[in-house]
Each structure stands twice: as structure tokens, then as C-alpha cells.
Amino acid sequence: MASSLTKGSAATGEKTFLGHPSGLAFLFMTEMWERYSFYGMRALLVLYLAANVADGGLGMNDATAVAIYSVYNAMVYLLALPGGWLGDRVWGARKAVAVAGVVIMAGHFLLAVPSTASFFVGLALIAAGSGVLKANISTMVGQLYRDKNDPRRDGGFTIFYMGINLGAFAAPLTIGWVGQELDWHIGFAMAGAGMALGLLFYFIGFRHLNPVSSRVPDPLSAAEKSAVVRKGLVWLCVAAAAYALIGLAGVFTINYALWPLTVLGLVLPAWSLLRIKRDRDLEPVEQSRMSAYVWFFIAAAIFWAIYDQTGSTLSLFAKGHTESMLFGFGFPESWFQSLNPLFVMALAPLFAWLWVALAHRSKEPSTVAKFSFALVMVGLSFGIMMIAQGAAAGGKVTPMWLVSVYFIQTVGELCLSPVGLSMTTKLAPKKYGSQMMGVFFLAVTAGDSTIALLQLCGVPTDTQSWFASQGALAALAGIAVYLYRKKVKLLMRGIH
Structure with a gap:
């Protein structure tokens, strides 16, 4: 087996990375940098929420900070379900990961803006993007091995898993230090830069991925698309109307957002x-x-x-x-x-x-x-x-x-x-x-x-x-x- 991206397999002539399809190198780097951004931001999240306003934080009490952190984590994994659906029925895995990466990057850079409103919008974008990316990038790793019985498959996922942990290990050491010692928002911006690097490796590696990753396995029919859009708009209008009424009443607090999401995270x-x-x-x-x-x-x-x-x-x-x-x-x-x-x-x-x-x-x-x-x-x-x-x-x-x-x-x-x-x-x-x-x-x-x-x-x-x-x-x-x-x-x- 070849041991580098530049060497070919003697048996097939394909370019390989540590003996695996070369696309694994780019998916490895994409996931490593995405996890770098995810865990770097997460290392700062509760500390930032609970830090005094004088110290640059949001000055929340510990209970509210923990609740926000827990709901955020819950939504990342909850949104993996619709994320997988988008990959299977709307975009295909390759496009789903690209869109998700851009959404995640935008979310991190919004966190870097010193504004409470942009912070929570950014947090929502990161949760949504992470759910979609998480559900689809592993699928593309499996698609690199055209034969489901390829003996390299388990090893490929092991290498991919190591990328996750390398990103998670490095993130708190760098983003955590910058955020706590220099400035919270610079730390959040570093997380956005990390996702940008992940996207760069992802787009460069497009030609090394299996073409099947661009296909939509079970595309929605025109009638199904109309039904999805119609239902989505109805629920969006209902939610917007409810929160508008609460806002006009002047009683809105963060709990009005946390309670429904918490209940959803238990019921679904x-x-x-x-x-x-x-x-x-x-x-x-x-x-x-x-x-x-x-x-x-x-x-x-x-x-x-x-x-x-x-x-x-x-x-x-x-x-x-x-x-x-x-x-x-x-x-x-x-x-x-x-x-x-x-x-x-x-x-x-x-x-x-x-x-x-x-x-x-x-x-x-x-x-x-x-x-x-x-x-x-x-x-x-x-x-x-x-x-x-x-x-x-x-x-x-x-x-x-x-x-x-x-x-x-x-x-x-x-x-x-x-x-x-x-x-x-x-x-x-x-x-x-x-x-x-x-x-x-x-x-x-x-x-x-x-x-x-x-x-x-x-x-x-x-x-x-x-x-x-x-x-x-x-x-x-x-x-x-x-x-x-x-x-x-x-x-x-x-x-x-």
C-alpha cells in the first residue's frame, strides 16, 4: 500500500492516503477543522455566558448559562435528523456538507460580534449547521470505499475519528487561551477561521470524492417539495406570531426560548x-x-x-x-x-x-x-x-x-x-x-x-x-x- 497522497496503489493505480482513497485526507482535514471550531467555541461558551459584563461576558447566572449550553448541545444532535433528511432528499451529502460548513462559519463570526442579539443568532446557526454536517460527512467517508466489504473501511473510519479528536484536543488550548486571556470575541473569530480552513480543504478535495456523494438518493417530488415549504412557512408564522406577542407584552426572557426547545428535546x-x-x-x-x-x-x-x-x-x-x-x-x-x-x-x-x-x-x-x-x-x-x-x-x-x-x-x-x-x-x-x-x-x-x-x-x-x-x-x-x-x-x- 502507498503511504502518501502522491503515491498510487500498485493494484488499482488510484492515489491513496495512508493506503486509503485520497478523498479521506480532505474529509479528515474538513472534520478536524470543523471539530476545532466546534469544541473551541464550546470550551468558551459557559465561561463567556457566566462572566461578568465588566469582564466582557454576558453576566448570566450559572443556572441559565448551563441551561443554554445544554439546550445548544441538545439541538446539535436533534438537528442531525433533519440534516440527514436534507442530504438524502434535497441536496445530497456533498452539497449538504458545503452548505452546513458555510452556515457554521457564519455563526462563529456572528459570535465574534460584540452584540447579544448576534451572539444568539450565531449560536442557532452553529447548531443547525453542525447537525447537518454531522449527519452527512460520515456518509461520504463510507462512500469512498466502493466495495462495502473493502477491508480498509474500518481503518478509514478510525483515521477519520482521530481527526475529530485532534481538532477537539487543539481547540481549547488555542481558542480557549485566546478567549479567556485576550478577548472572548477574538476566540470566537478563531473558531470561524477554523471552519473556513475546513471548507478550504473540503472544496479543494471535491475531485477526490466519490461522485455518488453529489447525488440525491431519494429526491423529493414536486408535490412533496410544495408540501414541505407550505408546512414550514405555517410553523414559522406561528412561532413568529407567538414571540411577537410575547415581545409586545414586554415580558420576553431567554426562558421563552429555552423552555420550548427543552420540551422538544425530550418529546421528540x-x-x-x-x-x-x-x-x-x-x-x-x-x-x-x-x-x-x-x-x-x-x-x-x-x-x-x-x-x-x-x-x-x-x-x-x-x-x-x-x-x-x-x-x-x-x-x-x-x-x-x-x-x-x-x-x-x-x-x-x-x-x-x-x-x-x-x-x-x-x-x-x-x-x-x-x-x-x-x-x-x-x-x-x-x-x-x-x-x-x-x-x-x-x-x-x-x-x-x-x-x-x-x-x-x-x-x-x-x-x-x-x-x-x-x-x-x-x-x-x-x-x-x-x-x-x-x-x-x-x-x-x-x-x-x-x-x-x-x-x-x-x-x-x-x-x-x-x-x-x-x-x-x-x-x-x-x-x-x-x-x-x-x-x-x-x-x-x-x-x-
């Missing part, structure tokens, strides 16, 4: 699962597997509800209760956000080797056992946070508390996230093969929306009870899943 995942589960066209085996899938979905939602607080409640803990110095070296609180991708890059190859080694000895844990372990680990991480919160009552604590929390959560993530994606493809009914991937991402939406709901109801995050209650819930859920593993395995009908 439940409706999506129920719609598929109640489909009478499903075979009995598929119905049974969907019943098993509900267990995994709930477990994943609990996991992500805790895990995704790394950029919200844990960031606020880092800011208010953690020493920002280690071994005599000072650093901004946003740098903690680089720990997870660092641990993923270090541990992912080890876990991949471990599962294969255990499988060869017929000792690999089942999917149920992996999910159970992930829940216990994320519960343990919040148990540690409970202790850290108590220790912080006497002053700021060592950064090693958060380092250990991020490490434990990463171990849990590697037992749940890739395993969950694989499990979804196995349990998905044939009729809903593609849609089920979007449904799995809705577990993130449900988890983040739950945290947003708690914040909107006024539950304080800077208490030991906040960490203790969620940690105990996750650990107990993990134990419950394990105790009922035989029942769940039976519902899976031969899937392990």
Missing part, C-alpha cells in the same frame, strides 16, 4: 422511538430487538446527561473552585476541555486491541455488560465530583480532581459510544437502517435536555447533592442493566 426522542416500535410492518424479531434497544437508549441518555456536563458544570467548577496551576505552570480553565480527546486518543487503540484479544479467548464482555460498566464509571466520576465539591468548601482544590474525573468518563465513553453505534446497526429494523443512527444521537438530546430542564426549574449545580444524586442514579442504572442482562439479551434475539 420519545416520539421517534415509539413511532418505530409501533410500526406494524416490523417482523416479530425486529419488534423484540426494538424493545431491547429502548433499554440501551435510556442507558445512553443517562450517560450523556452526565458526560456532557464537562463543558458546563465542570467548567464552572474549574473556574470557581479549582487551582489553575499545576507543577508551577498556570493555565486557563478552558484547557481542561482538552483532557477528554487526549485520553480518547491514548486509550482508543488500547480498547480496540482489548476487545479483539478478549474475543479470541471467548471472554469479550457483551454489549449489555459494556453499557452497564459505562454507566457505573460515569456515576463514579460524579461520586468523585461530590467529594471534590466538599473539599472545595475550604478553598480551591487541586486540578487532579478534574483530571481523574475526565479520565474515568473517557473510559466509560469508550465502552458506550462506539459500542452503541455498532449495536444500533445490529438491532435496527431493515426499514429504518439509516434513521436509527439518528435515533441513537437523540439519546444525547434527551440527556442534555434533562439537564436543561433541571436548570430551568432552579436546581443548583454547585452542591454536593447535584453530583451525588446524578452519580448514584447512573451507577444504579448500570447495576439494573446488568441484573436484567439475561432479559435484554433474550430480547436481542441472537445479537451480542
Whole structure:
């Protein structure tokens, strides 16, 4: 195999990148820079929202800042569903990613404008663009391999996944530092520049992508397009009228936007699962597997509800209760956000080797056992946070508390996230093969929306009870899943 973009494959004459189709290099760079922009902005988001106006922030209370962060995260994954639909029925994957990248870039540059109104418009654009891009760029990676049994396919996705984590690792170290130490809005502008670089690599690499990525797999008919536009305009007018009335009454607050989105983030995942589960066209085996899938979905939602607080409640803990110095070296609180991708890059190859080694000895844990372990680990991480919160009552604590929390959560993530994606493809009914991937991402939406709901109801995050209650819930859920593993395995009908 060739090891560079400039060398060809001896067997086929095609140009390759590390032995893979050359288009992988450009999709790798596109995703790396998009994730750089996404995680760089996210590392600053809660800190900026909660910072005093005198310090350049928006001066919001912690609860509102956490709620906005959680709703934003929830919407990114919620919008992956319509994002996939746009790729399948309107634009095709290639055009969908191009449009999404431009929207994301515009959103970041709007955040760079020192205006509250432009900030929230930019945040909405980033969420919408990220949902569309996330749903379509992975599809194009798969399309690079014309043969579905191409032995390079899994390796290609592994390389692509490393690009995600490289971007996520570098972003807080650079954007986070600039935003906190120099100027918030310059940091947000850097995120926009990162997305611009991603788009540059994407457009340069067009000719290396599979032509099928430009096609619309299932285009809308003229009648369907008219119906979609008509319904969209009706809902837009209803929403605009409702918010206009609230505005004229002079009672508008950010909660009028957060509450509907939070409720949507809870209702839509439940409706999506129920719609598929109640489909009478499903075979009995598929119905049974969907019943098993509900267990995994709930477990994943609990996991992500805790895990995704790394950029919200844990960031606020880092800011208010953690020493920002280690071994005599000072650093901004946003740098903690680089720990997870660092641990993923270090541990992912080890876990991949471990599962294969255990499988060869017929000792690999089942999917149920992996999910159970992930829940216990994320519960343990919040148990540690409970202790850290108590220790912080006497002053700021060592950064090693958060380092250990991020490490434990990463171990849990590697037992749940890739395993969950694989499990979804196995349990998905044939009729809903593609849609089920979007449904799995809705577990993130449900988890983040739950945290947003708690914040909107006024539950304080800077208490030991906040960490203790969620940690105990996750650990107990993990134990419950394990105790009922035989029942769940039976519902899976031969899937392990």
C-alpha cells in the first residue's frame, strides 16, 4: 500500500492516503477543522455566558448559562435528523456538507460580534449547521470505499475519528487561551477561521470524492417539495406570531426560548422511538430487538446527561473552585476541555486491541455488560465530583480532581459510544437502517435536555447533592442493566 497522497496503489493505480482513497485526507482535514471550531467555541461558551459584563461576558447566572449550553448541545444532535433528511432528499451529502460548513462559519463570526442579539443568532446557526454536517460527512467517508466489504473501511473510519479528536484536543488550548486571556470575541473569530480552513480543504478535495456523494438518493417530488415549504412557512408564522406577542407584552426572557426547545428535546426522542416500535410492518424479531434497544437508549441518555456536563458544570467548577496551576505552570480553565480527546486518543487503540484479544479467548464482555460498566464509571466520576465539591468548601482544590474525573468518563465513553453505534446497526429494523443512527444521537438530546430542564426549574449545580444524586442514579442504572442482562439479551434475539 502507498503511504502518501502522491503515491498510487500498485493494484488499482488510484492515489491513496495512508493506503486509503485520497478523498479521506480532505474529509479528515474538513472534520478536524470543523471539530476545532466546534469544541473551541464550546470550551468558551459557559465561561463567556457566566462572566461578568465588566469582564466582557454576558453576566448570566450559572443556572441559565448551563441551561443554554445544554439546550445548544441538545439541538446539535436533534438537528442531525433533519440534516440527514436534507442530504438524502434535497441536496445530497456533498452539497449538504458545503452548505452546513458555510452556515457554521457564519455563526462563529456572528459570535465574534460584540452584540447579544448576534451572539444568539450565531449560536442557532452553529447548531443547525453542525447537525447537518454531522449527519452527512460520515456518509461520504463510507462512500469512498466502493466495495462495502473493502477491508480498509474500518481503518478509514478510525483515521477519520482521530481527526475529530485532534481538532477537539487543539481547540481549547488555542481558542480557549485566546478567549479567556485576550478577548472572548477574538476566540470566537478563531473558531470561524477554523471552519473556513475546513471548507478550504473540503472544496479543494471535491475531485477526490466519490461522485455518488453529489447525488440525491431519494429526491423529493414536486408535490412533496410544495408540501414541505407550505408546512414550514405555517410553523414559522406561528412561532413568529407567538414571540411577537410575547415581545409586545414586554415580558420576553431567554426562558421563552429555552423552555420550548427543552420540551422538544425530550418529546421528540420519545416520539421517534415509539413511532418505530409501533410500526406494524416490523417482523416479530425486529419488534423484540426494538424493545431491547429502548433499554440501551435510556442507558445512553443517562450517560450523556452526565458526560456532557464537562463543558458546563465542570467548567464552572474549574473556574470557581479549582487551582489553575499545576507543577508551577498556570493555565486557563478552558484547557481542561482538552483532557477528554487526549485520553480518547491514548486509550482508543488500547480498547480496540482489548476487545479483539478478549474475543479470541471467548471472554469479550457483551454489549449489555459494556453499557452497564459505562454507566457505573460515569456515576463514579460524579461520586468523585461530590467529594471534590466538599473539599472545595475550604478553598480551591487541586486540578487532579478534574483530571481523574475526565479520565474515568473517557473510559466509560469508550465502552458506550462506539459500542452503541455498532449495536444500533445490529438491532435496527431493515426499514429504518439509516434513521436509527439518528435515533441513537437523540439519546444525547434527551440527556442534555434533562439537564436543561433541571436548570430551568432552579436546581443548583454547585452542591454536593447535584453530583451525588446524578452519580448514584447512573451507577444504579448500570447495576439494573446488568441484573436484567439475561432479559435484554433474550430480547436481542441472537445479537451480542
